[in-house]
Every structure is written in C-alpha cells, then in structure tokens.
Amino acid sequence: MLSKFLLLAGIVHSQKNKIMSFLSVRGNKYLPIKVLEGTLLPGTIFVIWLICSRLNILSKDFFPSPGDVVNGFHEVLNDGSFLDNLGMSVIRVLKGFLLGSTVGFVIGITLGMSRFLEKLITPIFNAIRQVPLPAWAPLLVLVSLGEMSRVLFIAIGACYPVVLNTFEGVKNVRNDYVEVGKVFKFNRVQRFFKIILPSSFPSTLTGLRLSLSISWMLVVAAEIFMTSGGGIGEMMWACREYSRMDLVVVCIIAIALVGFTMNFFMQKMEMFFSFWRLTLKQSR
Amino acid sequence: MNTKGETQVKTILIGFIVPVLLVIGLEIICKLEIFPSQIVVAPHKVLITFFDLISTGELLEHLRISMYRVLTGFVLGATLGFIFGTVMALSPRSERIIAPLLSALSQVPLFGWIPLLMLWFGIGETFKVVFIAFGAFFPMLINTFEGIHGVPRSYLEVARAFEFSSAKLLHKVLLPAALPSLFTGIKLALGMSWMLVVGAELVAAGEGVGYLIVWGRQLFQMDIVFVGIAVVGSIGYLMFLTLNALEVSLISWHRPLSKK
Numbered sequence: 001m002l003s004k005f006l007l008l009a010g011i012v013h014s015q016k017n018k019i020m021s022f023l024s025v026r027g028n029k030y031l032p033i034k035v036l037e038g039t040l041l042p043g044t045i046f047v048i049w050l051i052c053s054r055l056n057i058l059s060k061d062f063f064p065s066p067g068d069v070v071n072g073f074h075e076v077l078n079d080g081s082f083l084d085n086l087g088m089s090v091i092r093v094l095k096g097f098l099l100g101s102t103v104g105f106v107i108g109i110t111l112g113m114s115r116f117l118e119k120l121i122t123p124i125f126n127a128i129r130q131v132p133l134p135a136w137a138p139l140l141v142l143v144s145l146g147e148m149s150r151v152l153f154i155a156i157g158a159c160y161p162v163v164l165n166t167f168e169g170v171k172n173v174r175n176d177y178v179e180v181g182k183v184f185k186f187n188r189v190q191r192f193f194k195i196i197l198p199s200s201f202p203s204t205l206t207g208l209r210l211s212l213s214i215s216w217m218l219v220v221a222a223e224i225f226m227t228s229g230g231g232i233g234e235m236m237w238a239c240r241e242y243s244r245m246d247l248v249v250v251c252i253i254a255i256a257l258v259g260f261t262m263n264f265f266m267q268k269m270e271m272f273f274s275f276w277r278l279t280l281k282q283s284r
Numbered sequence: 285m286n287t288k289g290e291t292q293v294k295t296i297l298i299g300f301i302v303p304v305l306l307v308i309g310l311e312i313i314c315k316l317e318i319f320p321s322q323i324v325v326a327p328h329k330v331l332i333t334f335f336d337l338i339s340t341g342e343l344l345e346h347l348r349i350s351m352y353r354v355l356t357g358f359v360l361g362a363t364l365g366f367i368f369g370t371v372m373a374l375s376p377r378s379e380r381i382i383a384p385l386l387s388a389l390s391q392v393p394l395f396g397w398i399p400l401l402m403l404w405f406g407i408g409e410t411f412k413v414v415f416i417a418f419g420a421f422f423p424m425l426i427n428t429f430e431g432i433h434g435v436p437r438s439y440l441e442v443a444r445a446f447e448f449s450s451a452k453l454l455h456k457v458l459l460p461a462a463l464p465s466l467f468t469g470i471k472l473a474l475g476m477s478w479m480l481v482v483g484a485e486l487v488a489a490g491e492g493v494g495y496l497i498v499w500g501r502q503l504f505q506m507d508i509v510f511v512g513i514a515v516v517g518s519i520g521y522l523m524f525l526t527l528n529a530l531e532v533s534l535i536s537w538h539r540p541l542s543k544k
Contacts, residue, residue, distance in 0.1 A: 037377065038384035045385075062404060116298075123299030124306075130524075131517035134483035134494070138501035139509055143323055217393035224398060225486055233395070240399035248399050256391040263391075 064246035072246035081235065086254060089219050089231040092147075096154025096222075097215040101208055103155070104162030108204070111163070112170025113196070125163070133157045133218060137225040147229055150222040157218045158211040165207025169200030205273055209266035216259045325506040330514070333507040343496070343515065350481050350492040353409070357416025358477040362470065365421040369428025369469075370454075379429075390422050394480065398487060407488035412481065419480040423472035431465025432458050467531045471524065478520045493519075 046066070052058045053065030060068065076082035107125075111118045136156055140149035173196050181191045223233025232251055239247040307327045313319065314326035337343035368386070372379040397418055405411040435458055443457045459466075485494025493516050500508025 034380050037380040040381050041385045042388070119295050119298040120302060124302045127303075127517070127521075130521040131513055132479035132482045132520055134479060134486055135497060135513050135516050137486060138497045139506075139513065142501050142504070142506060142509060217395060220393050221395035221483060224395060225483075236396070236399040240403055243403065245400075245403055248403065252392055252396050252400060255393055255396045256388070259393055260391045 061243055061245060064249060068246040069249050072244065073250045076235075076247060076250065082250070082254070085230055085232045085235040086258070088229075089223065089233065089255075090258065092150060092222070092229075092231060093154060093212075093215045093219045096151045096219070097158045097212055099151060100155030100158025100215070101162045101211050104159035104207070104211070105166055105204065107159070108163040108166025108207075109170060109196075109200075112167045112200070113192075129160055134221060134225065137222070141226055150219075150226050150229055153222045153226070154215050154218045158215045161210035161214065162204065162207040165210070166200060166204045169203025170196055172203070173199045202270070202273055205266075205270050209263070209270055212266055213259065213263050216255070216262055220255060323506065325510060330507045330510045333505075334511045334514075337496075337508075337511060343511070346491055346493045346496045347515070347519070350485065350494065353412050353484075353492065354416060354474075354477045354481045357413045357481070358420045358474055360413065361417030361420030361477070362424040362473045364417070365424030365469070365473065366428050366466075368421075369425045370432055370458075372425075373429045373432035386422075386425065394419050394476075395483060398484070402488065411488065412484040415484050416477045416480045419476040420473035423476060424469040427465045427469025427472065428462070431462030431469070434465065435461040463535055464531075467527070467535065471527050471531075474523055474527065475520065478516075478523065482516055 049063070050066060053060075053063065053067075064072070073082070107121070111121060111125075133153075133156065136153055140153050143149060145152070177195045177199060178191070181195050186194060219231065220233035220236075223229065223231040224237050227234050227237060232255055236248055236251040239245075239251065310324065310327050313324055314329075318324075334343075368382065372382055394415075397415060401411050401415050401418075405414055439457050439461060440453075443453050448456065481492070482494040482497075485492040486498055489495040493512055497509050497512035497516075500506070500512060
C-alpha cells in the first residue's frame with residue numbers, strides 16, 4: 001500500500017510540469033495552488049467529520065458519517081424515490097417558472113410601453129411585492145387548488161424579477177433607435193419587434209436568471225408548506241420526521257447541485273446573448 | 285412649478301384607481317355571495333378583524349415576537365457576514381481558502397436548510413434565529429466583500445502615504461468608501477430575514493405573525509390570513525423605507541446618478 005503510494009507520488013512528481021500545464025486554465029499557472037487552497041477548508045472539515053464519526057464522538061442521528069450518506073443515497077436511488085421526487089420538483093419548478101415569467105414578461109412590457117398603465121399599475125404592484133413570499137402559502141392552501149397552488153406559489157416569486165428587469169430594459173431602450181424607427185415609419189408592431197424587444201432582451205434575460213433561481217428556492221418551500229404532492233422538499237420533510245439525517249443531507253446536496261446547474265446554464269445563456277449588449281455599448 | 289405639483293397629484297390619484305376598484309369589486313362579490321366566505325372575504329371585514337386583533341393586543345404581541353427573532357437573527361448573520369466579507373476582501377489568500385466553501389453552501393436554496401436545522405436545533409427559538417442568520421449572512425457577505433474590494437487603489441496609497449495604522453485605515457478609508465455597498469447588503473439582509481422569519485413561523489411556531497397567518501388558515505378565517513399578509517407586507521416595507529432614509533442621511537455624498 002505504502003510502496004504503491006510512493007510510486008504514485010514519484011510519477012506525479014516526475015510529471016509535475018505536464019500536470020501543472022494540464023490543470024492551468026488559459027495560462028493561469030497559479031490555478032493549481034488556488035484550487036489546493038480552496039479545498040483546504042472543506043477537506044479539513046471532511047477529515048474531522050470522518051474521524052469523529054469513526055470514533056463515535058458525534059451522535060449518528062445528528063451527524064451521519066460520510067459512509068451513511070453514501071449508503072442512504074444508494075438506498076433511495078435504488079428504490080427510485082429519489083429520482084421520482086427530484087423529477088417532480090423540477091417539473092413543478094418549470095411550470096411555475098414558465099407561468100410566472102410569461103406573466104411577468106407581459107406585465108413588464110406593458111408597463112414599459114404605456115405611461116398610463118405604468119401609473120395605473122405600478123403602485124399596486126409595488127404594494128403586493130412587499131409581501132414576503134412565504135406569506136402567500138397559507139392563502140393558497142386555503143384556496144385549495146392542489147398542485148395548482150404550489151405552481152402559483154412559485155409563479156408569484158418568479159414573476160417579480162422578470163417584471164422589474166423587462167420594465168427596466170424597455171425604459172432604457174435608446175431614444176435614437178426609436179427615432180430611427182420613426183424615420184422608417186415603423187408601425188407599433190414593427191417598433192415592438194424590431195426595436196424594443198431586441199434591445200430590452202438582455203435585461204429580460206437577467207430577470208429570467210434571477211427568476212429561475214428564486215423558483216428553485218421556492219419549490220422547496222412550497223413542498224414543505226404545502227405537502228402531499230411529492231417532490232424533493234417533501235422527501236426532506238419526511239426524512240426529518242423519521243430522523244433520517246443521512247437522507248436529509250443527500251437531499252440538500254441534490255437540491256444544491258440542481259440549483260447550481262440551472263444557474264450555470266442561465267448564466268451561459270446570458271453570456272451568449274450579451275454579445276448583443278456588447279455591440280450596443282461599443283456603438284456608443 | 286405649479287403644474288409639476290399638479291401632475292404629481294394626478295399620478296398618485298391614478299395609482300389609487302386599481303385598489304379602489306378592487307375593494308369595490310370584492311365588496312360586491314361578497315354581497316352577491318358568489319364564492320364561499322372562506323375564500324373571498326369582504327375588505328371591510330378584514331379591517332374589522334384588524335382593529336379587533338389590535339385592540340386585544342394579540343397582533344402587537346405576535347409582531348413583537350417576530351421582530352425580536354428577526355433582529356437577533358439579522359444581527360448575528362449580518363455581523364458574521366460583515367466580518368467574513370472584510371477578511372476576505374483584505375486578504376486574497378483567505379478569500380481563496382474560504383470562498384469555495386461558502387459559495388458551495390450558498391448554492392443550497394435557503395428553505396432547504398429548514399429540515400436540517402430543525403433536526404439539529406429542534407423547533408425552538410435557536411432554530412429560527414440560526415435560520416434567519418443564514419439568510420442574512422450571504423447578502424451581507426457578498427456586498428461587504430464587493431464594497432471593500434472595490435475601494436480605489438489610490439485611496440489606499442494616500443492612506444499609506446499618511447502612514448495610517450490598519451485600524452485607522454479600516455475606520456477612515458475602507459468603511460466610508462464601502463458604505464454604499466454595505467447599505468445595499470444591510471437592506472438585502474434585513475429583507476431576507478423578514479421573509480425567512482415568516483417562513484420559519486409557518487412550519488414551526490406557537491406565536492409570531494407567520495403563525496398568525498397559519499392559525500387563520502387552520503380556523504378557515506380568511507380575514508385573519510389577509511390581516512397577517514397585509515401587516516407582514518407593510519412592516520417589511522416600513523423597514524425598507526427606514527433604511528433608505530438612514531442611507532440618504534448617512535451617505536449624502538453618494539447619490540445615484542438618476543437623482544442628480
């Protein structure tokens with residue numbers, strides 16, 4: 001065991017330069033050191049956790065060992081409950097997100113395009129926005145729409161960032177463009193599709209990214225506040241009731257990973273569309 | 285000048301059209317009894333319930349308890365966020381060591397911590413305070429970091445020329461320069477705390493405004509639910525306005541471009 005390790009260390013040492021150049025991204029030669037520093041703290045915590053659980057210092061009910069977590073993961077993966085619940089949550093988020101962001105987009109565009117509607121609706125919109133999102137849950141339970149109330153709960157949270165960012169995007173459309181449109185005698189529809197929509201779109205996209213991450217946060221809340229519809233949040237809640245700490249940790253890691261992936265894709269999309277914004281800036 | 289004032293009054297009046305129509309519409313719907321009274325409740329009943337709850341002192345007691353939770357959680361979380369943010373901004377090495385762990389933790393949707401924290405801390409006050417502190421921590425951390433990280437290098441050079449001690453540097457240069465960003469952090473953190481206290485009280489509490497809403501739901505009393513929602517919304521807004529006013533008076537030299 002030790003000799004194998006020494007051999008491996010020798011190979012790593014002799015190939016140091018190659019490994020360094022493989023690890024370094026875009027000529028950043030300090031990256032491996034940075035990565036090492038970054039893993040220092042999580043690594044230390046992990047080792048302490050491992051040692052403590054080996055020595056049975058920590059109660060298993062509150063601090064499951066890494067092995068327990070892996071076993072728990074296998075267990076729920078094999079009986080299919082994990083993927084089922086995760087899938088339900090993802091679908092629920094997509095429904096809520098699509099509903100909320102579509103409504104938000106329409107409201108944002110309308111408020112941005114019409115000064116009268118802006119004055120008419122902005123005050124009540126702002127008043128409603130002040131209500132902390134969880135407070136809507138009991139109301140939606142009372143209306144008792146089943147699955148729809150969970151989706152609506154997510155949609156409420158998903159709608160605000162899209163409204164605000166779309167509105168901002170439409171308001172910040174440069175006047176020059178609108179004037180060019182006037183020169184070309186664009187009608188309202190043409191003005192909307194050729195000028196306002198393209199130049200406000202990057203801002204809308206920022207709203208959509210925020211909206212998706214809020215939706216993912218709210219789906220967990222929705223499933224905890226309004227149970228009996230399945231989903232990863234409800235699975236966590238049930239695991240808590242059975243004191244299955246290992247499964248709670250599995251669920252937390254899973255929701256963090258899914259949230260991270262969603263955010264990552266939205267960010268990539270935002271970057272992809274930002275060439276649009278870039279050229280706008282360069283043209284100034 | 286006069287016409288400007290007139291248009292402002294007009295704008296405010298237009299803003300009242302929709303709420304007034306809504307109230308009238310709801311009253312008519314309730315008079316006609318189209319929906320069961322558990323689902324749609326007449327606005328005047330909500331007002332009556334509101335005054336009832338105030339006169340019995342019930343509402344204020346719930347509010348006091350929620351406020352206390354928010355403040356302890358907020359102070360705890362925001363202080364820790366401020367300390368971590370400052371340390372990370374001042375020392376690049378500590379940033380490289382701490383940041384990956386914290387950003388991994390911040391990926392977990394906040395409500396996802398509820399089951400874990402409930403198992404660790406039970407359903408008492410500790411759970412709520414820790415949960416709220418969690419929510420207040422991250423916005424404060426990010427904004428403190430960005431604020432102090434964004435202090436222009438020239439300021440630091442001037443401070444070095446005057447041979448400021450590090451305490452003086454923090455007090456005289458870094459904090460004032462980072463103040464606008466710190467305020468953004470405080471506002472976001474307090475807003476988040478207020479949202480989370482309601483969330484925490486929905487799942488595990490015997491008192492507090494969040495509990496008031498749940499209680500109304502369990503009794504099938506829509507009016508109590510609405511009073512709760514309105515009160516929670518207004519208090520959150522009041523906190524935001526107070527912080528805004530404080531910000532304007534403290535940072536008079538830093539005005540957003542739009543207001544100049």
